[in-house]
Amino acid sequence: MSEPLRVDRRTAFKWVLAAWAAMPLQRRAFAAEAASAPSGYGTDPDLTKIYQSGELWPLTLTEAQRRTAAALCDVIIPADAESPSASAVGVVDFLDEWISAPYPEQQKDRKVLLAGLAWLDAEAKGRFGTDFAALDEPQKTAICDDICYVPRAKPQFAEAAGFFATYRDLTAGGFYTTPAGTRDLKYVGNVPLPRFDGPPPEVLRKVGVGPAPT
Amino acid sequence: MPLVTSAAASGKEYDVIVVGSGAAGGQTAYTLAMEGAKVLMLEAGRNYVPEQETPMFQTRGEAPLRGTSTPDKPFGFHDATVDGGWQVPGEPYVNTSQEESGRFDWWRSRMLGGRTNHWGRYSFRNGPYDFKPRARDGLGFDWPLSYEELAPYYDKVEMLIGVYGANDGLENTPNSPTGCLLPPPKPRVSDLLIAQRARKLGMPVVAGHRAVLTQMLDFKNTPAKLHPGNPEAQRIIAEHMKSRAACFWATPCSRGCSIRATYQSTTVHLPPALATGKLDILVNAMVREVTLGRNGLASGVSYVDKGTGKPSHAAARVVVLAASSCETVRILLNSKSAQFAHGLANSSGKVGRYLMDTVGSTVEGQIPLLESLPPHNEDGASGGHMYAPWWLYKEQLAGKLGFARGYHVEFGGGRSMPGLSTAAGLEWLTGGSYGRRFKEDARRYYGSFVYFDGRGEMIPNEHSWCEIDPDVKDRWGIPVLRFHWRWSEHETRQAAHMQNTFAQLIEAMGGRVKGEVLTDGAKAIAAGGSIIHEVGGALMGTDAKESVTNRWGQTWDVGNLFITDGAVFPSNADKNPTLTIMALAWRAADRILELMRRKEL
Numbered sequence: 001m002s003e004p005l006r007v008d009r010r011t012a013f014k015w016v017l018a019a020w021a022a023m024p025l026q027r028r029a030f031a032a033e034a035a036s037a038p039s040g041y042g043t044d045p046d047l048t049k050i051y052q053s054g055e056l057w058p059l060t061l062t063e064a065q066r067r068t069a070a071a072l073c074d075v076i077i078p079a080d081a082e083s084p085s086a087s088a089v090g091v092v093d094f095l096d097e098w099i100s101a102p103y104p105e106q107q108k109d110r111k112v113l114l115a116g117l118a119w120l121d122a123e124a125k126g127r128f129g130t131d132f133a134a135l136d137e138p139q140k141t142a143i144c145d146d147i148c149y150v151p152r153a154k155p156q157f158a159e160a161a162g163f164f165a166t167y168r169d170l171t172a173g174g175f176y177t178t179p180a181g182t183r184d185l186k187y188v189g190n191v192p193l194p195r196f197d198g199p200p201p202e203v204l205r206k207v208g209v210g211p212a213p214t
Numbered sequence: 215m216p217l218v219t220s221a222a223a224s225g226k227e228y229d230v231i232v233v234g235s236g237a238a239g240g241q242t243a244y245t246l247a248m249e250g251a252k253v254l255m256l257e258a259g260r261n262y263v264p265e266q267e268t269p270m271f272q273t274r275g276e277a278p279l280r281g282t283s284t285p286d287k288p289f290g291f292h293d294a295t296v297d298g299g300w301q302v303p304g305e306p307y308v309n310t311s312q313e314e315s316g317r318f319d320w321w322r323s324r325m326l327g328g329r330t331n332h333w334g335r336y337s338f339r340n341g342p343y344d345f346k347p348r349a350r351d352g353l354g355f356d357w358p359l360s361y362e363e364l365a366p367y368y369d370k371v372e373m374l375i376g377v378y379g380a381n382d383g384l385e386n387t388p389n390s391p392t393g394c395l396l397p398p399p400k401p402r403v404s405d406l407l408i409a410q411r412a413r414k415l416g417m418p419v420v421a422g423h424r425a426v427l428t429q430m431l432d433f434k435n436t437p438a439k440l441h442p443g444n445p446e447a448q449r450i451i452a453e454h455m456k457s458r459a460a461c462f463w464a465t466p467c468s469r470g471c472s473i474r475a476t477y478q479s480t481t482v483h484l485p486p487a488l489a490t491g492k493l494d495i496l497v498n499a500m501v502r503e504v505t506l507g508r509n510g511l512a513s514g515v516s517y518v519d520k521g522t523g524k525p526s527h528a529a530a531r532v533v534v535l536a537a538s539s540c541e542t543v544r545i546l547l548n549s550k551s552a553q554f555a556h557g558l559a560n561s562s563g564k565v566g567r568y569l570m571d572t573v574g575s576t577v578e579g580q581i582p583l584l585e586s587l588p589p590h591n592e593d594g595a596s597g598g599h600m601y602a603p604w605w606l607y608k609e610q611l612a613g614k615l616g617f618a619r620g621y622h623v624e625f626g627g628g629r630s631m632p633g634l635s636t637a638a639g640l641e642w643l644t645g646g647s648y649g650r651r652f653k654e655d656a657r658r659y660y661g662s663f664v665y666f667d668g669r670g671e672m673i674p675n676e677h678s679w680c681e682i683d684p685d686v687k688d689r690w691g692i693p694v695l696r697f698h699w700r701w702s703e704h705e706t707r708q709a710a711h712m713q714n715t716f717a718q719l720i721e722a723m724g725g726r727v728k729g730e731v732l733t734d735g736a737k738a739i740a741a742g743g744s745i746i747h748e749v750g751g752a753l754m755g756t757d758a759k760e761s762v763t764n765r766w767g768q769t770w771d772v773g774n775l776f777i778t779d780g781a782v783f784p785s786n787a788d789k790n791p792t793l794t795i796m797a798l799a800w801r802a803a804d805r806i807l808e809l810m811r812r813k814e815l
Binding site for chain 2 (some may be wrong): 016039040041042043044045047048050051055056062074076077080082083094097098101103104105106139144148149150151153165168169170172173174175176177178179181182184185186187188189190191192193194195196197198199200202203204206207208
């Protein structure tokens with residue numbers, strides 16, 4: 001079930017409705033022009049090409065912001081026995097590409113991420129007197145524990161917790177779509193097969209559904 | 215694809231002009247050309263060559279923004295759609311209501327093959343009840359034909375395009391004759407668990423029907439059944455069938471298929487039709503109107519050559535509109551003359567009326583039994599291997615459900631190619647983990663989610679329709695559509711029923727529903743147009759005063775003007791419309807050929 005239409009249908013529709021709701025009556029008819037920002041990749045890009053971060057629109061992050069971004073990426077996805085850390089496989093480049101994109105969803109996240117990274121450094125300085133990237137692990141954890149879960153975040157951390165949730169989603173999305181992340185999840189598809197055998201017997205046993213009908 | 219230019223097309227004589235190149239246009243042109251008619255096809259979008267343009271094995275990491283949905287590519291970067299979406303640059307439309315419940319959002323694909331390049335490939339036959347719904351419950355309209363009359367065309371289409379499935383003998387869910395269906399793929403583990411637990415709720419779970427080749431087509435025996443007495447057509451289609459590989463169990467069908475293992479008009483209908491030498495295709499030709507001759511018959515179509523921006527004209531003995539339901543309606547309403555002041559073939563005043571989409575509602579769940587399973591390849595045929603046809607006919611007829619028509623359930627789950635959402639939004643399960651624990655959580659929950667999509671019947675109503683907007687024009691100067699939309703309680707209650715059923719099913723699987731179960735049907739129902747099963751607007755019927763075409767898709771008012779797309783549907787059964795569109799188109803094309811042979815066209 002790669003790319004089931006239904007997943008994207010909702011995301012896609014959310015955008016359509018948001019764009020329309022924000023538009024006065026006379027302009028609705030011309031939404032098409034307004035919607036298709038000239039600096040996006042357009043409605044007919046080359047689908048077979050492999051794209052690099054920064055190729056389609058200019059990137060945003062300064063070196064200092066990238067350092068903070070990488071440090072937070074690696075707090076969320078550090079290296080372990082299975083796979084490298086998020087920053088080691090280019091997730092910061094992906095985040096920069098994401099927040100630099102001219103589309104509404106990404107522009108929304110841009111505000112959240114830039115403000116969040118600035119907050120993180122300010123919080124690190126306030127608590128420990130240095131940038132987030134320069135903190136040791138327990139210091140980073142002390143901050144992240146306060147913002148890692150929206151429902152449990154104290155009121156003064158509510159906004160930062162919202163940032164962290166977005167950042168974790170994007171970091172994870174960036175990471176698990178790399179070859180290293182995909183291997184980590186043990187996804188073994190996207191290869192041509194002579195036949196499709198269905199799940200192996202140990203899977204059926206574990207779930208308790210018996211052998212597949214032939 | 216070999217194409218013709220506007221200048222070349224205007225200098226030639228054609229038997230039939232077909233407007234549109236998707237499921238309807240593709241099937242119409244295929245049938246006509248294979249049986250000897252000279253056809254000109256006009257497509258508003260660009261040429262498209264799936265064999266060269268399809269991103270088959272590209273990963274999400276190789277796409278901009280990891281392939282996410284954007285306004286430029288609403289179904290994600292690698293989706294096959296070219297120049298399409300609910301908004302198309304330069305081609306606006308208008309909604310009279312700002313409310314989500316009163317809007318119809320119109321999906322278009324401006325490319326050769328249209329929406330068939332990216333569709334879900336679900337291919338179901340309407341059942342006997344679906345052709346006579348009014349006779350059964352007094353609502354909506356009956357079709358001017360029966361299941362038995364269309365069945366031979368379902369047979370042919372299934373054999374031509376290749377559909378996997380099984381014969382389950384269930385109520386209003388017709389079996390196919392031997393030799394029509396390909397074997398279904400083996401179920402995934404989530405399918406088997408769903409089937410096991412659904413049984414407790416009385417829901418049948420059976421093999422899905424999708425237009426994917428699970429094995430090569432029978433090129434030895436099928437051609438004679440498709441084109442009896444026509445050895446040249448048999449030779450061409452046999453050769454073409456040999457050029458279509460069976461599915462190699464990888465890559466998403468929504469990207470299109472370069473090995474031609476799925477049905478899309480561009481890989482299945484158009485190549486053999488072109489091989490006859492009888493079909494010319496003109497792309498980037500945006501049809502404005504059907505032109506009327508002095509004899510009161512259609513003389514051809516006027517269109518804008520998008521390459522040059524010039525108005526042009528093409529002529530033929532017969533004109534077929536297969537432009538998608540709403541685009542067909544738009545062309546008719548824009549074709550005004552002294553004789554047809556309110557639009558061509560609209561003496562009934564019914565053109566644009568009774569627009570329908572499919573009722574959609576989704577619930578997702580997380581299933582502990584599916585956590586941390588041994589890794590195995592679940593790509594399969596990309597879409598659903600199984601589904602649940604509607605099962606509460608008796609309860610419904612007895613008035614126990616509060617809504618009059620049924621739905622089927624498409625579902626899925628498993629270890630699909632990781633994407634942006636694979637490990638996103640897990641907090642409700644993890645309590646906000648990060649670090650090494652988050653990585654362990656991501657491994658644990660990967661593949662443990664299932665979704666259920668209800669796909670239900672909408673009953674046509676007086677409040678869901680479209681007309682020409684008096685002011686707004688598209689970039690070619692062609693007046694655009696204005697939509698009116700309203701669901702009835704039959705649809706919203708059905709959507710609430712879907713939510714409750716899916717929540718019960720997830721519970722029966724020992725799982726947890728993700729998010730809220732939407733028991734308010736008005737909130738549960740997907741917005742009008744979002745399921746992209748637009749049908750209606752030029753209904754077929756038995757009475758020229760109450761419908762736009764007869765049972766052949768021939769307009770009552772103009773004898774040489776036919777409609778072969780979903781616009782003629784008098785109802786929109788829960789069964790996804792594409793297979794029925796193709797069966798009707800083949801039947802209409804046969805009728806055109808017969809009338810041409812009898813010199814009546």
